[in-house]
Amino acid sequence: xxxxxxxxxxxxxxxxxxxxxxxxxxxxxxxxxxxxxxxxxxxxxxxxxxxxxxxxxxxxxxxxxxxxxxxxxxxxxxxxxxxxxxxxxxxxxxxxxxxxxxxxxxxxxxxxxxxxxxxxxxxxxxxxxxxxxxxxxxxxxxxxxxxxxxxxxxxxxxxxxxxxxxxxxxxxxxxxxxxxxxxxxxxxxxxxxxxxxxxxxxxxxxxxxxxxxxxxxxxxxxxxxxxxxxxxxxxxxxxxxxxxxxxxxxxxxxxxxxxxxxxxxxxxxxxxxxxxxxxxxxxxxxxxxxxxxxxxxxxxxxxxxxxxxxxxxxxxxxxxxxxxxxxxxxxxxxxxxxxxxxxxxxxxxxxxxxxxxxxxxxxxxxxxxxxx
Amino acid sequence: xxxxxxxxxxxxxxxxxxxxxxxxxxxxxxxxxxxxxxxxxxxxxxxxxxxxxxxxxxxxxxxxxxxxxxxxxxxxxxxxxxxxxxxxxxxxxxxxxxxxxxxxxxxxxxxxxxxxxxxxxxxxxxxxxxxxxxxxxxxxxxxxxxxxxxxxxxxxxxxxxxxxxxxxxxxxxxxxxxxxxxxxxxxxxxxxxxxxxxxxxxxxxxxxxxxxxxxxxxxxxxxxxxxxxxxxxxxxxxxxxxxxxxxxxxxxxxxxxxxxxxxxxxxxxxxxxxx
Amino acid sequence: xxxxxxxxxxxxxxxxxxxxxxxxxxxxxxxxxxxxxxxxxxxxxxxxxxxxxxxxxxxxxxxxxxxxxxxxxxxxxxxxxxxxxxxxxxxxxxxxxxxxxxxxxxxxxxxxxxxxxxxxxxxxxxxxxxxxxxxxxxxxxxxxxxxxxxxxxxxxxxxxxxxxxxxxxxxxxxxxxxxxxxxxxxxxxxxxxxxxxxxxxxxxxxxxxxxxxxxxxxxxxxxxxxxxxxxxxxxxxxxxxxxxxxxxxxxxxxxxxxxxxxxxxxxxxxxxxxxxxxxxxxxxxxxxxxxxxxxxxxxxxxx
Numbered sequence: 003x004x005x006x007x008x009x010x011x012x013x014x015x016x017x018x019x020x021x022x023x024x025x026x027x028x029x030x031x032x033x034x035x036x037x038x039x040x041x042x043x044x045x046x047x048x049x050x051x052x053x054x055x056x057x058x059x060x061x062x063x064x065x066x067x068x069x070x071x072x073x074x075x076x077x078x079x080x081x082x083x084x085x086x087x088x089x090x091x092x093x094x095x096x097x098x099x100x101x102x103x104x105x106x107x108x109x110x111x112x113x114x115x116x117x118x119x120x121x122x123x124x125x126x127x128x129x130x131x132x133x134x135x136x137x138x139x140x141x142x143x144x145x146x147x148x149x150x151x152x153x154x155x156x157x158x159x160x161x162x163x164x165x166x167x168x169x170x171x172x173x174x175x176x177x178x179x180x181x182x183x184x185x186x187x188x189x190x191x192x193x194x195x196x197x198x199x200x201x202x203x204x205x206x207x208x209x210x211x212x213x214x215x216x217x218x219x220x221x222x223x224x225x226x227x228x229x230x231x232x233x234x235x236x237x238x239x240x241x242x243x244x245x246x247x248x249x250x251x252x253x254x255x256x257x258x259x260x261x262x263x264x265x266x267x268x269x270x271x272x273x274x275x276x277x278x279x280x281x282x283x284x285x286x287x288x289x290x291x292x293x294x295x296x297x298x299x300x301x302x303x304x305x306x307x308x309x310x311x312x313x314x315x316x317x318x319x320x321x322x323x324x325x326x327x328x329x330x331x332x333x334x335x336x337x338x339x340x341x342x343x344x345x346x347x348x349x350x351x352x353x354x355x356x357x358x359x360x361x362x363x364x365x366x367x368x369x370x371x372x373x374x
Numbered sequence: 375x376x377x378x379x380x381x382x383x384x385x386x387x388x389x390x391x392x393x394x395x396x397x398x399x400x401x402x403x404x405x406x407x408x409x410x411x412x413x414x415x416x417x418x419x420x421x422x423x424x425x426x427x428x429x430x431x432x433x434x435x436x437x438x439x440x441x442x443x444x445x446x447x448x449x450x451x452x453x454x455x456x457x458x459x460x461x462x463x464x465x466x467x468x469x470x471x472x473x474x475x476x477x478x479x480x481x482x483x484x485x486x487x488x489x490x491x492x493x494x495x496x497x498x499x500x501x502x503x504x505x506x507x508x509x510x511x512x513x514x515x516x517x518x519x520x521x522x523x524x525x526x527x528x529x530x531x532x533x534x535x536x537x538x539x540x541x542x543x544x545x546x547x548x549x550x551x552x553x554x555x556x557x558x559x560x561x562x563x564x565x566x567x568x569x570x571x572x573x574x575x576x577x578x579x580x581x582x583x584x585x586x587x588x589x590x591x592x593x594x595x596x597x598x599x600x601x602x603x604x605x606x607x608x609x610x611x612x613x614x615x616x617x618x619x620x621x622x623x624x625x626x627x628x629x630x631x632x633x634x635x636x637x638x639x640x641x642x643x644x645x646x647x648x649x
Numbered sequence: 650x651x652x653x654x655x656x657x658x659x660x661x662x663x664x665x666x667x668x669x670x671x672x673x674x675x676x677x678x679x680x681x682x683x684x685x686x687x688x689x690x691x692x693x694x695x696x697x698x699x700x701x702x703x704x705x706x707x708x709x710x711x712x713x714x715x716x717x718x719x720x721x722x723x724x725x726x727x728x729x730x731x732x733x734x735x736x737x738x739x740x741x742x743x744x745x746x747x748x749x750x751x752x753x754x755x756x757x758x759x760x761x762x763x764x765x766x767x768x769x770x771x772x773x774x775x776x777x778x779x780x781x782x783x784x785x786x787x788x789x790x791x792x793x794x795x796x797x798x799x800x801x802x803x804x805x806x807x808x809x810x811x812x813x814x815x816x817x818x819x820x821x822x823x824x825x826x827x828x829x830x831x832x833x834x835x836x837x838x839x840x841x842x843x844x845x846x847x848x849x850x851x852x853x854x855x856x857x858x859x860x861x862x863x864x865x866x867x868x869x870x871x872x873x874x875x876x877x878x879x880x881x882x883x884x885x886x887x888x889x890x891x892x893x894x895x896x897x898x899x900x901x902x903x904x905x906x907x908x909x910x911x912x913x914x915x916x917x918x919x920x921x922x923x924x925x926x927x928x929x930x931x932x933x934x935x936x937x938x939x940x941x942x943x944x945x946x947x948x949x950x951x952x
């Protein structure tokens with residue numbers, strides 16, 4: 003069984019708490035992505051699972067067995083390092099077979115496993131080369147091959163794509179997904195890139211400041227962020243946020259006062275909030291519509307428009323809001339000239355309200371899965 | 375090129391030629407002396423080059439028996455010192471650099487105290503210790519104190535520190551214990567500096583005069599630097615033979631330098647990064 | 650996320666498991682060095698200290714006499730003479746070694762096309778054993794058949810002359826060890842980015858100006874290091890003076906360490922020799938600290 007269970011995991015460096023209590027379940031065969039800003043602790047957690055860092059407090063269970071003090075090589079885990087860490091003086095074949103050699107696996111079997119892994123990764127023609135004669139992408143595959151050869155229960159990836167250029171990254175993402183399907187192995191993948199997270203993960207764990215902010219499928223996290231951090235972290239351009247004060251609520255609709263003085267409605271349950279509470283209103287750029295000046299909505303001034311061909315990004319300056327509000331418009335939509343006043347409108351079912359603590363206000367009704 | 379530039383170039387060339395001649399002269403003169411008959415060396419008629427070329431001096435020197443014996447001793451001693459020093463220094467440097475254990479900083483600090491006290495100050499107690507251990511006038515006696523080399527450990531530790539930790543972690547994940555990591559990962563990666571320090575250590579051990587001088591009491595246990603000083607009395611005023619002996623004594627290390635010039639300079643530079 | 654009751658039964662507090670796992674191998678790896686270090690450095694060092702407080706012969710330890718040896722030392726003209734000789738030797742060698750070393754480094758750097766030959770010629774003496782140097786020096790300085798007198802004329806017995814013995818040894822030492830300083834300066838020169846020279850050349854700087862405005866400022870730290878290293882190394886001189894002149898004539902070349910050696914092995918007075926050793930070490934440490942402070946002060950001035 004290749005499941006991973008974390009309970010109450012803490013890590014303290016000196017008197018600096020880096021991981022502040024993590025509980026997590028990873029099932030056999032899942033592809034889980036740890037994502038978060040740099041310094042949030044995701045790499046540290048990965049290394050604790052690997053056994054490269056000590057666990058200050060809490061339990062780590064691998065396949066149902068408490069493994070806090072088990073040596074890394076005995077945990078049934080293989081890791082792909084960000085820098086690949088290929089031994090420079092060994093050939094590709096020797097790199098891949100090193101762990102097996104240490105485990106005193108018979109030579110014939112080492113050869114067989116190495117060849118098989120090399121075939122899967124299409125590097126069989128590189129087996130006699132040394133790492134310095136390989137390109138970045140090839141080195142990365144060797145690093146993965148080194149992990150595959152050990153037939154581990156769990157694969158750990160520490161930002162493996164960050165050293166590759168954009169084109170390679172996209173291609174490798176696809177291959178990693180294919181690899182996962184073929185090997186049917188449990189994979190834990192750390193990245194700071196939310197696009198990677200969204201495309202690769204079956205389950206995403208969002209970290210911030212040593213804590214888990216939310217766990218869920220990509221779509222769950224995108225459409226139902228649990229708090230402001232998750233909402234702002236996933237999605238590009240970022241979700242727009244407006245300071246808002248609660249004006250009233252009826253049933254599943256809350257009414258808030260927005261910058262510019264107007265009132266807008268949001269599909270959220272504000273029953274537990276007080277009138278006048280300072281909330282944050284969040285709307286994703288793809289749900290913001292530009293309306294002519296006379297219309298209802300949040301008033302602003304168009305600052306700049308980026309024509310990307312498949313979409314137009316309009317940036318609007320709104321009084322009372324830091325930074326610019328982004329709106330994604332269809333490519334052929336008319337966009338006013340820079341400097342002109344505009345109004346921003348959105349569907350109440352497509353907006354969120356976040357309390358003072360950042361937590362999202364609950365939504366009573368299901369979101370309307372309408373287009374636009 | 376303007377006049378000022380060519381002036382400096384010419385001056386530079388003249389300077390270089392002059393200095394090079396000055397520096398090469400003693401050895402060349404020794405060579406010239408060694409290739410002439412004894413009588414010629416003290417003849418009132420001075421000649422730069424031998425009037426009668428002969429290898430007599432070398433034949434007599436090598437035939438005198440002891441020179442060969444001394445060369446052998448030097449080889450044994452220098453090789454032993456190098457191998458042992460490299461082994462224990464690599465292990466210690468690895469422990470200091472990569473392993474976590476309580477008191478690491480303190481022990482390293484104490485080891486580096488070796489820089490503070492000059493070896494010369496310890497001659498008497500070392501002699502007494504060797505006397506008690508019964509190692510006076512023995513290979514072990516000559517070799518052992520020379521294997522303590524904080525410089526080498528310091529250099530290796532510096533290099534090990536600079537190797538990205540990823541390699542060690544990957545090896546740990548592959549199941550390697552500390553010794554394995556040192557042998558299979560750190561050593562191959564540090565190949566160059568290990569060679570450099572090995573050669574430098576060999577040269578230093580070969581050239582060591584002071585300690586063998588103290589510990590060796592019989593003629594046939596002497597190393598070359600020591601033995602050569604005996605030749606003053608042994609050969610009397612036979613300068614051709616003296617020069618032949620000197621050049622023979624210099625040959626191994628000179629060869630080592632010529633063959634490994636880059637490594638030697640690299641090693642000495644690394645070792646001088648501190649006192 | 651909720652926490653399970655499982656946490657109540659897990660061990661709390663720091664788990665220094667990695668440290669525990671690595672401690673034993675670490676000590677095993679250190680053991681050979683530590684044994685050698687203890688036996689051949691640490692214990693002898695302590696023993697020197699102890700010996701200096703006793704009256705001992707070379708092989709037997711006798712009575713504890715406290716600071717008596719040190720009292721004798723302070724009033725011993727032979728000791729202070731030897732210290733004076735040592736300083737004189739330093740004076741004769743440190744600056745020439747650094748100056749010539751610098752010159753050589755610049756020449757080697759400039760004529761790098763000589764394919765390592767120039768560097769090799771200057772550095773080769775450094776790898777030679779001391780007795781090679783002394784043999785050749787002795788031969789060259791012979792009064793009647795030595796080549797030096799042939800060139801300079803006269804029949805002076807350099808090594809037997811109280812005024813010239815130490816300087817002669819000093820010159821021999823310069824020939825022998827300048828290569829090391831050259832190496833230091835070479836490394837320093839290589840660290841100067843070529844762009845600095847190019848920019849200065851565009852500004853019209855030539856020759857000596859280049860040296861004054863670019864090379865020397867960049868080399869100052871190296872020069873300081875070289876001076877310090879040389880100073881300390883020169884204090885430890887022993888072999889050359891012992892072999893070439895046996896400390897004579899009339900003890901004019903008897904340096905501090907030679908005096909210590911004589912006391913220990915010729916007069917078999919280990920206790921007093923140990924005191925001499927300790928005093929010597931104290932002087933070296935003092936000078937090192939002085940220079941370290943000087944370096945810091947100079948560096949602070951530059952900043």
